[in-house]
Amino acid sequence: xxxxxxxxxxxxxxxxxxxxxxxxxxxxxxxxxxxxxxxxxxxxxxxxxxxxxxxxxxxxxxxxxxxxxxxxxxxxxxxxxxxxxxxxxxxxxxxxxxxxxxxxxxxxxxxxxxxxxxxxxxxxxxxxxxxxxxxxxxxxxxxxxxxxxxxxxxxxxxxxxxxxxxxxxxxxxxxxxxxxxxxxxxxxxxxxxxxxxxxxxxxxxxxxxxxxxxxxxxxxxxxxxxxxxxxxxxxxxxxxxxxxxxxxxxxxxxxxxxxxxxxxxxxxxxxxxxxxxxxxxxxxxxxxxxxxxxxxxxxxxxxxxxxxxx
Amino acid sequence: xxxxxxxxxxxxxxxxxxxxxxxxxxxxxxxxxxxxxxxxxxxxxxxxxxxxxxxxxxxxxxxxxxxxxxxxxxxxxxxxxxxxxxxxxxxxxxxxxxxxxxxxxxxxxxxxxxxxxxxxxxxxxxxxxxxxxxxxxxxxxxxxxxxxxxxxxxxxxxxxxxxxxxxxxxxxxxxxxxxxxxxxxxxxxxxxxxxxxxxxxxxxxxxxxxxxxxxxxxxxxxxxxxxxxxxxxxxxxxxxxxxxxxxxxxxxxxxxxxxxxxxxxxxxxxxxxxxxxxxxxxxxxxxxxxxxxxxxxxxxxxxxxxxxxxxxxxxxxxxxxxxxxxxxxxxxxxxxxxxxxxxxxxxxxxxxxxxxxxxx
Numbered sequence: 001x002x003x004x005x006x007x008x009x010x011x012x013x014x015x016x017x018x019x020x021x022x023x024x025x026x027x028x029x030x031x032x033x034x035x036x037x038x039x040x041x042x043x044x045x046x047x048x049x050x051x052x053x054x055x056x057x058x059x060x061x062x063x064x065x066x067x068x069x070x071x072x073x074x075x076x077x078x079x080x081x082x083x084x085x086x087x088x089x090x091x092x093x094x095x096x097x098x099x100x101x102x103x104x105x106x107x108x109x110x111x112x113x114x115x116x117x118x119x120x121x122x123x124x125x126x127x128x129x130x131x132x133x134x135x136x137x138x139x140x141x142x143x144x145x146x147x148x149x150x151x152x153x154x155x156x157x158x159x160x161x162x163x164x165x166x167x168x169x170x171x172x173x174x175x176x177x178x179x180x181x182x183x184x185x186x187x188x189x190x191x192x193x194x195x196x197x198x199x200x201x202x203x204x205x206x207x208x209x210x211x212x213x214x215x216x217x218x219x220x221x222x223x224x225x226x227x228x229x230x231x232x233x234x235x236x237x238x239x240x241x242x243x244x245x246x247x248x249x250x251x252x253x254x255x256x257x258x259x260x261x262x263x264x265x266x267x268x269x270x271x272x273x274x275x276x277x278x279x280x281x282x283x284x285x286x287x288x289x290x291x292x293x294x295x296x297x298x299x300x301x302x303x304x305x306x307x308x309x310x
Numbered sequence: 311x312x313x314x315x316x317x318x319x320x321x322x323x324x325x326x327x328x329x330x331x332x333x334x335x336x337x338x339x340x341x342x343x344x345x346x347x348x349x350x351x352x353x354x355x356x357x358x359x360x361x362x363x364x365x366x367x368x369x370x371x372x373x374x375x376x377x378x379x380x381x382x383x384x385x386x387x388x389x390x391x392x393x394x395x396x397x398x399x400x401x402x403x404x405x406x407x408x409x410x411x412x413x414x415x416x417x418x419x420x421x422x423x424x425x426x427x428x429x430x431x432x433x434x435x436x437x438x439x440x441x442x443x444x445x446x447x448x449x450x451x452x453x454x455x456x457x458x459x460x461x462x463x464x465x466x467x468x469x470x471x472x473x474x475x476x477x478x479x480x481x482x483x484x485x486x487x488x489x490x491x492x493x494x495x496x497x498x499x500x501x502x503x504x505x506x507x508x509x510x511x512x513x514x515x516x517x518x519x520x521x522x523x524x525x526x527x528x529x530x531x532x533x534x535x536x537x538x539x540x541x542x543x544x545x546x547x548x549x550x551x552x553x554x555x556x557x558x559x560x561x562x563x564x565x566x567x568x569x570x571x572x573x574x575x576x577x578x579x580x581x582x583x584x585x586x587x588x589x590x591x592x593x594x595x596x597x598x599x600x601x602x603x604x605x606x607x608x609x610x611x612x613x614x615x616x617x618x619x620x621x622x623x624x625x626x627x628x629x630x631x632x633x634x635x636x637x638x639x640x641x642x643x644x645x646x647x648x649x650x651x652x653x654x655x656x657x658x659x660x661x662x663x664x665x666x667x668x669x670x
Contacts, residue, residue, distance in 0.1 A: 116554035219348035
């Protein structure tokens with residue numbers, strides 16, 4: 001295939017930007033699922049974060065405050081899910097789906113006054129001479145702060161889960177909440193913390209869409225990104241670095257096929273678009289067998305209701 | 311209340327509506343609308359909803375309208391339509407091409423309900439189709455694009471490879487080439503009507519490839535926002551005026567004006583004169599409107615565009631007038647020959663000069 005029509009640096013730079021929303025949402029959901037909670041409301045939290053961030057940024061004129069507002073708003077929304085599933089012991093799948101519907105509706109309501117408004121622009125980080133390096137300048141040093149933050153977040157989550165005591169406890173809660181409870185860990189509190197973190201990350205991802213990538217507010221603008229984030233967590237078999245790989249693969253395929261078309265190359269767009277989903281389905285198939293599930297490192301208590309009897 | 315009693319009650323209510331789907335005399339006519347995107351998209355769905363509001367304003371208490379947004383094209387649409395019929399709708403507008411088969415399937419089950427399917431080509435005793443000759447608007451923006459492009463590369467964000475979209479590409483290209491023989495069109499298929507992030511990415515990809523005009527056949531304003539960011543890129547409002555992006559990048563727009571048609575058809579259902587028809591109206595009838603032209607366009611370009619609009623309004627000019635060849639060079643229309651509606655409605659080929667192929 002002749003790829004000469006596309007500049008690889010432009011492509012990689014575009015891919016990183018396109019992938020950041022789903023990366024942020026997916027890394028948050030990874031922590032939630034590692035704590036044994038399946039929150040299918042990512043899409044709802046993302047879109048709510050998108051409008052919260054947009055509204056705060058427009059009102060204050062500061063994109064940074066916007067991102068904080070997005071994280072806070074979406075975390076607050078996720079607490080609704082937290083209270084319902086952790087205290088009232090509702091079904092996590094149904095509650096998560098309801099959260100998505102609720103988030104979509106609520107964001108449309110909140111966003112009514114913000115249609116057609118242009119948000120304040122987020123300054124690109126000026127890294128001085130680093131940005132002038134050929135190729136790497138544009139790929140590595142030409143982005144806004146959120147792209148780097150998302151990468152730092154992946155590293156931080158990896159460190160937390162694999163190299164810290166608190167991370168070990170969180171994983172223990174996700175593997176066997178009864179055992180963790182017997183050891184004296186506060187399962188519900190830990191899970192609530194994880195759900196809030198997941199909400200905040202989803203909110204940041206949504207705000208990245210509305211403040212930087214698109215930048216505008218449109219109802220339903222996440223258009224399914226939250227569901228892709230959920231798929232990426234499974235695709236990554238609950239490992240942070242694979243989440244990064246998965247997000248860049250999903251985002252990359254989308255950008256790549258658009259760029260290939262724009263460059264006038266005849267490509268089988270359908271197969272390219274399909275590939276990440278096919279991999280996800282394969283992972284789910286492997287997971288459905290007991291041994292495969294263990295090998296894929298799925299949290300053993302994922303989606304199970306915890307009720308402390310003693 | 312126990313869950314079982316709730317469910318039982320719902321079943322009873324459903325049975326009740328099943329038995330009496332027809333309205334009694336004096337009851338308001340229930341008119342349903344099925345939308346492919348959110349009404350806040352500021353594009354396609356927004357304009358259909360404006361039409362719905364116009365119907366409400368015009369008939370007051372005599373109608374009751376309701377709508378469902380974000381209905382996926384496919385099996386889900388059938389469920390939504392069935393639900394609307396069961397809740398007593400007398401007339402339903404299905405406002406996207408992909409609802410075609412769902413509309414016909416449900417129409418067969420509810421012969422007393424009238425259906426209006428936008429941009430489709432299949433009819434039935436209780437299914438009419440309606441569409442606007444958007445390609446007339448495309449002729450106008452193609453002319454402006456041909457005059458204004460400096461890189462001679464015009465980007466086109468296409469949704470699905472259906473006749474409606476292909477017609478738009480052909481019309482815009484024919485008219486851009488007419489005023490600028492060096493112009494080249496770059497078409498990107500995004501396979502969605504509404505996905506702001508993807509539409510924005512597509513616009514960015516086109517701009518990265520050197521396009522300084524971006525046209526869209528998708529519903530959100532995301533490409534406008536991306537073009538605004540890029541600075542020197544021109545766009546056109548699609549389906550709605552998108553005036554939030556005027557005077558630049560949006561220099562003019564193709565507006566769908568459904569209100570008069572919706573009011574007319576609702577009235578016909580009320581007085582019992584409704585007939586299934588295939589309505590296809592354009593600038594002359596007012597179904598297609600061209601938005602205000604930006605001051606950023608030179609006066610002579612504006613005048614040229616206005617003259618073209620006027621010629622189409624008087625029906626003196628048809629955008630598909632020969633001599634025109636198909637992409638493979640085979641003759642399509644002879645000198646002075648005008649394309650017939652049948653060919654236009656089923657258009658599945660590019661005209662000569664366009665590069666690339668239509669995905670199948």
